[in-house]
Amino acid sequence: MTREIQSIILLLVGIATLRISWGTTYLNYVKESMRPWLLVSGVILVVLGAWLLIDAMRARPEAGASDDEPETPTEGADDGHAHSGPRAAWLLLIPVLTIFLVAPPALGAYSASRDTTNSIATDRSMAPLPPGDPVTLYLSDYVTRAVWDGGRTLIGRSVSLTGFVLAQPDGSWLLARMQLNCCAADAFASKVRPVNIPSDAGLLPEGTWVTLTGTWIPSEGVGTEETIPLVDVAGLVVIEKPTNPYD
Amino acid sequence: MSGQPTSTRRRLRFGALEILAVGAVVLVVAQPHLVSMFDNPALQTAATVFVSIIVQALPFLVVGVLLSAAIAAFVPKSFWQRALPANRVVAVPVAGAAGLLLPGCECASVPVAGSLMARGVTPAAALAFLLSAPAINPIVLVSTFVAFPGQPQMVLARLVASFATAVFMGWLWLRFGRAKWLRMPERTHLEGSTPFHTFRLTASHDFLHAGGFLVVGGLAAAAMNVAMPSEWMEAISGNPVLAVLGLALLAVILSICSEADAFVAASFTSFSLTARLAFLVVGPMIDLKLMSMQAGIFGRAFAVRFAPTTFVVAVAVSSLVGWWLLS
Numbered sequence: 001m002t003r004e005i006q007s008i009i010l011l012l013v014g015i016a017t018l019r020i021s022w023g024t025t026y027l028n029y030v031k032e033s034m035r036p037w038l039l040v041s042g043v044i045l046v047v048l049g050a051w052l053l054i055d056a057m058r059a060r061p062e063a064g065a066s067d068d069e070p071e072t073p074t075e076g077a078d079d080g081h082a083h084s085g086p087r088a089a090w091l092l093l094i095p096v097l098t099i100f101l102v103a104p105p106a107l108g109a110y111s112a113s114r115d116t117t118n119s120i121a122t123d124r125s126m127a128p129l130p131p132g133d134p135v136t137l138y139l140s141d142y143v144t145r146a147v148w149d150g151g152r153t154l155i156g157r158s159v160s161l162t163g164f165v166l167a168q169p170d171g172s173w174l175l176a177r178m179q180l181n182c183c184a185a186d187a188f189a190s191k192v193r194p195v196n197i198p199s200d201a202g203l204l205p206e207g208t209w210v211t212l213t214g215t216w217i218p219s220e221g222v223g224t225e226e227t228i229p230l231v232d233v234a235g236l237v238v239i240e241k242p243t244n245p246y247d
Numbered sequence: 248m249s250g251q252p253t254s255t256r257r258r259l260r261f262g263a264l265e266i267l268a269v270g271a272v273v274l275v276v277a278q279p280h281l282v283s284m285f286d287n288p289a290l291q292t293a294a295t296v297f298v299s300i301i302v303q304a305l306p307f308l309v310v311g312v313l314l315s316a317a318i319a320a321f322v323p324k325s326f327w328q329r330a331l332p333a334n335r336v337v338a339v340p341v342a343g344a345a346g347l348l349l350p351g352c353e354c355a356s357v358p359v360a361g362s363l364m365a366r367g368v369t370p371a372a373a374l375a376f377l378l379s380a381p382a383i384n385p386i387v388l389v390s391t392f393v394a395f396p397g398q399p400q401m402v403l404a405r406l407v408a409s410f411a412t413a414v415f416m417g418w419l420w421l422r423f424g425r426a427k428w429l430r431m432p433e434r435t436h437l438e439g440s441t442p443f444h445t446f447r448l449t450a451s452h453d454f455l456h457a458g459g460f461l462v463v464g465g466l467a468a469a470a471m472n473v474a475m476p477s478e479w480m481e482a483i484s485g486n487p488v489l490a491v492l493g494l495a496l497l498a499v500i501l502s503i504c505s506e507a508d509a510f511v512a513a514s515f516t517s518f519s520l521t522a523r524l525a526f527l528v529v530g531p532m533i534d535l536k537l538m539s540m541q542a543g544i545f546g547r548a549f550a551v552r553f554a555p556t557t558f559v560v561a562v563a564v565s566s567l568v569g570w571w572l573l574s
Binding site: 094 | 262263264267274278280281285288289291292294295296297298299300301302303305306309313374396447448450451452454455456458459460462463466467468469472481501502503506508510511513514516517543
């Protein structure tokens with residue numbers, strides 16, 4: 001692998017990194033706190049790639065002379081090491097191409113339906129809800145408060161929850177949202193079951209993003225990690241996919 | 248591919264640059280077809296997981312290769328002779344303890360360990376550092392503390408078990424390791440004309456090399472992530488021995504960054520604390536992406552011996568430490 005190819009791969013990886021972290025695409029894959037690190041890494045890779053390319057161009061025997069043969073010795077500075085680059089570097093084109101050509105979307109219904117654990121047991125005491133009517137809550141927060149604190153902090157409050165539609169085999173649907181610890185490799189789902197859905201809401205296809213307002217109602221039985229708490233729906237709005245698709 | 252340069256070959260010569268150019272054209276033309284191939288939700292999820300593993304690891308890999316390049320370019324070889332005890336048996340725990348100082352994840356420590364060996368650090372000490380650095384650095388310990396509220400003994404157990412495994416593996420290498428298994432990183436062609444020249448040659452080379460193998464590991468981890476039925480996990484959590492082995496194996500498969508694995512471990516609430524400790528000790532030392540990176544940097548003969556041994560030692564040590572500190 002020549003120095004030129006090495007520099008092109010470095011540039012491509014750097015540009016792909018900058019491309020996803022410049023806008024909001026990176027939020028499909030990692031947490032928001034990674035952004036500065038991704039931007040810095042992208043710049044470093046672009047600088048390294050450009051530097052290597054300039055090295056290789058300087059090392060050309062006659063700069064500017066028309067040179068149609070790609071494999072003529074262009075590694076002048078390090079004679080005989082034209083193929084010193086690691087072959088494995090080609091593999092770095094796979095994520096670059098995946099980002100540019102496929103642009104994998106955020107995890108959604110498929111992952112949520114595979115995740116059977118809904119919330120992790122906790123004996124942490126729950127702080128009262130912040131003010132707001134309705135109060136906007138993370139879906140995971142709602143689930144934890146409902147399942148592990150008996151809904152104590154939710155009583156009498158109107159809440160606003162955002163997630164996507166997860167179709168169930170019986171024709172009903174759950175409101176679900178994925179959460180990341182670190183990146184999409186360790187994502188897990190939070191789910192609530194809406195009841196008394198307004199009949200004019202119509203059929204919502206799986207994956208539709210909605211914001212529900214409503215109140216907590218107790219479900220039967222003791223809370224387990226699989227328990228899916230209920231929410232009594234007062235209002236339902238179909239929304240665009242949020243900028244950050246994860247909780 | 249050196250051969251007799253003939254006039255015909257000169258005309259038809261197809262270099263890497265041409266392959267890259269033709270490939271780019273084909274891909275751009277085929278793009279709509281490619282995207283529709285990814286309509287399958289399982290494939291789409293695997294693609295997302297794959298990209299996210301690479302994106303998450305990338306900044307750590309960049310820090311790692313900058314550090315390894317700095318070691319190669321600016322730290323004189325004599326420094327390591329003075330910094331590490333001459334007695335190799337003592338050098339192993341010293342290098343292991345130095346792992347406390349590198350705030351990175353496992354992707355960073357592979358190139359750094361390679362650079363240390365190339366600079367004359369005894370392989371046993373470099374390997375102890377390779378294993379301990381991602382497991383016991385301050386960021387990892389703090390995130391473990393946060394992930395296990397009310398259970399600070401988990402932090403201590405992780406520190407003790409990871410350090411013990413790293414040092415034990417270093418000593419094992421001193422006693423049984425053969426130099427011929429280890430393909431010492433060949434770096435003479437990376438000596439530049441000035442230290443800064445060496446720095447950028449080494450940084451580029453190490454990034455491309457380790458990054459390529461990170462891709463292999465990321466692909467494997469994403470495939471397993473999607474292919475593995477989640478019911479298996481529930482089935483084994485009741486059996487104490489299977490639980491430890493199961494979570495240790497899961498750590499290998501998932502290939503999560505060591506700075507986040509504590510949160511994942513905490514979520515396996517149906518498993519014993521010892522099983523979760525095994526997950527935390529094994530993960531930063533050996534997983535699919537690390538195996539791939541180690542095979543790339545240190546050679547296959549090394550990786551096929553080192554990876555399984557590390558797994559066995561890490562599981563055994565975490566079981567012992569778990570029994571001692573967590574029950």
